[in-house]
Amino acid sequence: MKKSVLKSYADLIAKKGVNVQRGQEVLVMCDLDQPDFVAMVVESLYKNGAKKVIVDWGFDQLTKLHVKYQDEETLGRVGRLSMAKLKWRAEALPAHLYLVSDDPDGLAGINMAKYIKAQQSKMKVIKPIRDKMDGKYQWCIAAVPGKKWAAKVFPELPVAKAVEKLWDSILQASRAYGDPIKNWTNHNLNIKAKCTALNNMHLSKLHYTSSNGTDLTVWLNENGRFAGGYETTLSGVEFNPNIPSEEVFTSPKAGKAEGIVYSTKPLSYNGQLIENFYLKFTNGRVSEVFAEKNQELLEQMVATDEGASMLGECAFVPYDSPINNTGILFYETLFDENACCHLALGRGFSECLYGHEKMSKKEQFENGINDSQIHVDFMIGSEDLKIVGTDKRGNEILIFKDGNWAI
Numbered sequence: 556m557k558k559s560v561l562k563s564y565a566d567l568i569a570k571k572g573v574n575v576q577r578g579q580e581v582l583v584m585c586d587l588d589q590p591d592f593v594a595m596v597v598e599s600l601y602k603n604g605a606k607k608v609i610v611d612w613g614f615d616q617l618t619k620l621h622v623k624y625q626d627e628e629t630l631g632r633v634g635r636l637s638m639a640k641l642k643w644r645a646e647a648l649p650a651h652l653y654l655v656s657d658d659p660d661g662l663a664g665i666n667m668a669k670y671i672k673a674q675q676s677k678m679k680v681i682k683p684i685r686d687k688m689d690g691k692y693q694w695c696i697a698a699v700p701g702k703k704w705a706a707k708v709f710p711e712l713p714v715a716k717a718v719e720k721l722w723d724s725i726l727q728a729s730r731a732y733g734d735p736i737k738n739w740t741n742h743n744l745n746i747k748a749k750c751t752a753l754n755n756m757h758l759s760k761l762h763y764t765s766s767n768g769t770d771l772t773v774w775l776n777e778n779g780r781f782a783g784g785y786e787t788t789l790s791g792v793e794f795n796p797n798i799p800s801e802e803v804f805t806s807p808k809a810g811k812a813e814g815i816v817y818s819t820k821p822l823s824y825n826g827q828l829i830e831n832f833y834l835k836f837t838n839g840r841v842s843e844v845f846a847e848k849n850q851e852l853l854e855q856m857v858a859t860d861e862g863a864s865m866l867g868e869c870a871f872v873p874y875d876s877p878i879n880n881t882g883i884l885f886y887e888t889l890f891d892e893n894a895c896c897h898l899a900l901g902r903g904f905s906e907c908l909y910g911h912e913k914m915s916k917k918e919q920f921e922n923g924i925n926d927s928q929i930h931v932d933f934m935i936g937s938e939d940l941k942i943v944g945t946d947k948r949g950n951e952i953l954i955f956k957d958g959n960w961a962i
Contacts, residue, residue, distance in 0.1 A: 556719060556722045556723070556726075560726065560731070560732065561592060561595060562595060562599075563731060563735050564726060564729065564731040564735065565592065565595040565596045565598075565599040566599050566603075566735070566736075567729070567731055567735040567736065567739065567798065568596055568599070568652065568695060568697050568798060569596065569599040569600045569602075569603045570599075570603060570736060571735070571736060571739045571785075571794075571795050571798075572652065572695035572697055572794065572795050572798050573600075573650040573651070573652050573693045573694065573695045573794055574650075574693055574792060574793060574794040574795075575600050575603050575604055575605045575650050575693075576604060576650075576693075576792060577604030578604065578606045579604065579605060579606060579649065579650055580605065580606050580607045580608070580609070580647055580649035580650075581600050581605045581607070581608045581609070581649055581650045581651075581652060582609050582611065582644065582649045582650070582651050582652070583596065583597065583600075583608060583609065583610045583611070583652045583654065584610075584611045584613065584651070584652070584653050584654070585610065585611075585612060585613065585653070585654035585655075585656070585699075586612070586613050586614065586615075586654075586655075586656045586657065586701060587612055587613075587614055588656040588699060588700070588701035588702065588704075589654070589656060589699040589700070589701070592654075592699050593610060593654065593699075596652070596654070597610065600652075605650075609649070615657070615658060615661035615662060615826060618661075618662060618665075618826075619662060619664070619665050622665045622666055622669060622670050622673075623665070623666075627669055627672060627673060630669065630670075630673035631672065631673035631674075631675070631676030631677055632676070632677075633677050633680045633681065638680070641681060641684050642684070644684075644688065645684050645687055645688050648688065648691050648692040649692065650692060650693045650694065650695075650794075651692065651693070651694040651695070652694070652695050652697070653694070653695070653696045653697070654697055654698065654699050655696060655697070655698050655699075655887065655889060656698065656699045656700060656701035656704055657701065657704060657823070657826070657887065658701060658703035658704055658707070658826070659704065659707050659823045659826075659828055659886035659887065660703075660707065660826065660827065660828065661703065661826040662825055662826025662827060663826065663827050665826075667825065667827070667851075667852055667855065668855065670825065671825070671855050671856075671859070674928075675859060675860065675928065678928040682928055686916050689905060689916075690788060690789045690905065690906065690911075690912065691788060691789055691790070692788060693788060693792055693794035694794070694796055695794060695795060695796055695797070695798060696796065696797055696798070696889055697729070697798040697889075698725050698729075698798075698887065698889055698890070699722075699725070700718045700721035700722050700725060701718075702714050702717075702718060704721065704886070704887070705717035705718040705720070705721040707886050708721055708724075708883060708884070708885060708886060709721065724881060724883055724885075725890075727877070727881070728799045728877060728878050728881070728890060728893070729798050729799045730742060730799065739795065742784070743784040743785050743795070746783040746784035746800075746801075746803060747783070747784055749781075749783065749803045749871075749960075749962075750780075750781045750782060750783050750784075750803055752962055753781040753803065753805075753871075753954075753962075754780050754781055756944060756946055756952055757946050757947045758775055758944040758945065758946055758947075758952070759774065759775055759777075759945055759946060759947050760772060760773060760774045760775060760944070760945045761773045761775065761807075761869060761942055761943070761944050761945075761954070762942065762943045762944075762945070763814075763816065763935070763940065763941070763942055764940075764941045764943075765817070765935075765937045765939055765940045765941065766937075766939050767817045767819070767937055768815060768817050768833070769814075769815065769816045769817050769935060769937075769940070770814045770815055771812065771813070771814035771815060771816045771836065772812065772813050772814055773807045773808075773811070773812045773866060773869055773898075774807060774808045774811035774812070775805060775807050775808060775869075776805075776806065776807070776808045776907070776908060776922060776923035776924070777922075777923070778908055778909045778910065778922060779805055779806065779807075779808075779907055779908060779909075779923065780805065780907055780908065780909055781803050781804065781805045781907070782803070782804060782805065782904070782906055782907055783800070783802055783803040783804060784800065786906060789912050797889060797893070799877075799878065799889070799890065799893050800893055801872045801873070801876050801877070801878065801893040801894075802870040802871065802872045802892070802893060802897075803870070803871045803872075804868050804869065804870035804871070804904070804907070805868070805869055805907045806867055806868055806869075806903030806904045806907040806908075806923075806924050806925065807866050807867075807868075807869050807903075807923075808923040809839070809862070809865050809866075809867075809903065809920070809923050809924065809925035809926075810838070810839030810840065810865055810925075811839045811923075812836040812839050812865070812866055813836055813837065813838075813839075814835070814836055815833055815834070815835045815836070816833065816834055816836075816898065816935050817832075817833045817935065818830075818831065818832045818833065818933050818934060818935060819895065819934050819935055819936055819937050820884060820891050820894070820895070820933075820934040821848075821884070821886065821891075822853075822888070822931070822933045822934075823886055823887060823888060824852060824853075824856060824931060825852070825856075827849055827852055828848065828849065828886065829846050829848060829849045829850075829852055829853050830846065830847055830848040830849070831846065831847035831848065832844065832845060832846035832847070832850070832853055832933075833845050834857075834900075836866075839865055840864040840865055841857045841864040841865075841900070844857060856900070856929065856931060857900065859901070859927065859928055859929050860927055860928050860929075861926075861927070862901055862902065862925045862926045862927030862928075863900055863901050863927050863928070863929050864900070865900070865901075865925050865927075866898055866899065866900060866925065867899050867900065867901045867902045867903035867904070867924075867925040867927065867930055868897075868898060868899035868903065868904065868930070868932065869898055870892070870896060870897045870898070870899070870932070871896055871942070871954070871955065871960075872892070872893055872894065872895050872896050872897065872936060873895075873955075873958065873959040873960050874895050874896075874936050874937065874938050874940065874957075874958025874959055875958070875959050876893065876894055876895065878890055878891075878893050878894040879894035879895055879936075888932050891934055892932040892934060894934065894936070895934055895935070895936020895937070895940075895958070896934070896935055896936035896940060896942070896955070896958075897932050897933060897934045897935055897936065898932070898933060898935055899930055899931060899932045899933070900927075900929065900930075900931050900933070901925065901927035901928070901929035901930040901931055902925060902926060902927045902928070902929065902930040903923075903924040903925040903926075904924070905919045905924055907924070908922055908923075908924060936958055937958055938957060938958045939957055939958060940955055940957075940958045941953075941955060941956055941957075942954040942955035
């Protein structure tokens, strides 16, 4: 891939993604796959005003070794060094950048029950600190290709060519060719226009139907709103949390959903794939699950905590989206969730409430935002998906028809 194109992508991430502010620190979390590009991003962050950039490297093989050899108590403990880092993040409020390149099967074969239980123990300590940071800093998730990820997506190609093709696919989906900054300025305006149209409808519920068996009704919060594109911190700094992003989303009313919904793409969760699954909701909670592959993992995910069995997000993405039209299954939620409509189990978004900035966390939850340790997106968009909204006066409005926008 041309260095000039990668530099433009790095600048897009620094300027439009995290939108680093002069004098701000930045925490970059990434894998070992693309060190040269990570260095390119770090340089762009510095050139755009970062005071200090800290890089935390991850590696699936080390995670597998930790799970194998540490006892459950040790694995689930937040050590003094980790706690010090958490407290620094809460106080310094660095911008957070996640560069994903995960192997979709990277944690296959581990003791998943042990791993999930350890995560739950850690999150009891981590989540209260993160909650206090909510809305106070910029964050962005973007992607770089890893060899194993590329081989999974393009198994017919030699590894080097697979990586190059995945680079091209990532850059195309991320609108990183040509003038990326201008591309994203226009793209954000288009997404915000959709948000405005939906918010003006004052919807109270959504009804999803598809020939694959999906028949789900989800209720919305009384003072809820749709969001998408760039977000704004409580101090007024704009940033794009996802590159790429095609979605317009809201957080539904916690504990108010009835019916059944079928997945249309595999879900990569904790380094393993859950495939061909459905979720049934009764009285707002998942009451039944089925998966052709990794059903036990799906069951464990839904049972993570009290809020894991409830919806935290409803997201609209046209089936005729740039990502879906590539015909590529990325096996990476960042891309696959932006290929078609999706839902998410677990934690909701406070910014999907009008006046959220004046509410405490408790008040946000009381106003219908779901609370959970997890937030897991799964794809439900199909070529015949129909979504009908009902406004507060009882009028029905066709939102999606044949998988695409009808408004």
